[in-house]
Amino acid sequence: MAARPSAWRYALRRTIHVLLVERVVDIAGTLAFFSVLSIFPALLAVFGIFGLAGEGRRTADAVVAFADGIAPNDLVAPFRQAIEHLAGLGGAGAGLGTAVGVLVALWTASRYVAAFGGALNRVYGVQEGRSYPKYRLSQLAITIAIVCLAALVLFVLLFSGPVFGPRGIANIGDLAFAVWSVARWAIAAAAMLVIVVLLYWGTPNIRQPRLRWLTAGGSTALVLMAAASAVLVFYVSHFPTFHREYGALAGLAVFLVWLWLMNLMLIFGAGLDVELERVRELRLGEDAMRQIRLPLRDDRRIARLRRRDNALAAQAVRFLPTRYDAADAGQHPVESARDVHVGRHDTSAAADLVDDRRHP
Secondary structure, three states: OOOOOOHHHHHHHHHHHHHHHOOHHHHHHHHHHHHHHHHHHHHHHHHHHHHHOOOHHHHHHHHHHHHHHHOOHHHHHHHHHHHHHHHHHHHHOHHHHHHHHHHHHHHHHHHHHHHHHHHHHHHHOOOOOOOHHHHHHHHHHHHHHHHHHHHHHHHHHHHHHHHHOOOOOOOOOHHHHHHHHHHHHHHHHHHHHHHHHHHHHHOOOOOOOOOOOOOHHHHHHHHHHHHHHHHHHHHHHHOOHHHHHHHHHHHHHHHHHHHHHHHHHHHHHHHHHHHHHHHHHHHOOOOOOOOOOOOOOOOHHHHHHHHHHHHHHHHHHOOOOOOOOHHHHOOOOOOOHHHOOOOOOOHHHHHHHHHHHOOO
């Protein structure tokens, strides 16, 4: 009798296979694009808030100093002017800049949440089935929570110096600030963990058994994100590849690569959770070899898409020049419009899966 394979080894192999088949490398690039769209409006909002207290310029200096501490100066230089420009906008019209920054950041962040949910639906092998109002409300709630947590991360890592430092708005003393300088990393890590949990739990059309604050995939994603960041910083600090290829745009290229890696690691962690769930179901004797048995959050949109698919297929049949006989043509005849499918996904198969998942 063959020995049982390692659950982790099998889950890792299947995760990599699914990510390659679903072209997640390309999807991570899309997520990196929406990340870029979200960052600068968020910075504008933060600079506007500090600009109201007359600390916009010092806040910009803190951001540049933080970047200088983790990346070579020549990579940070292209961003310095943009950061100073954003700080100037915050100082000139802090109230307007804050309002515009918050609104644009919320909109772009909601697009990121939607794209991330679509990526996780592909990893789970399901379609989005929630109605549009329900879907948008869910997205908005998750987006607001993530934006608040991301603002907390930015504050503790970048802006706590201008607030709590020796020359800050609220000087807490050298000893307390030294303790805070260490504790802020733990706070930022905890906030990042909550962001990952919200993305994994709330964005896909899958009803999780319960909200888990610590999953194997989420923890792995955070570790891989930290490791990938460290490797990238080491690479750009010791090898001139980006400088040689991109010149003055090297800093921007490194930043985009970093965002791409972060999103790739996030999706990898979600895929690992999916495959570990598959192993758990298989050990319970459930038929999860092709599809895990977690129920869908909603299936009404899938049913509507199936009806629309059948209607379009019925119209497509009328364009066929003739209806071949299976025996003469050596192929199956088109018996009805249901034999023709429009679009990428087989919505009939998806609907069959919905029927199975109504009573998991």
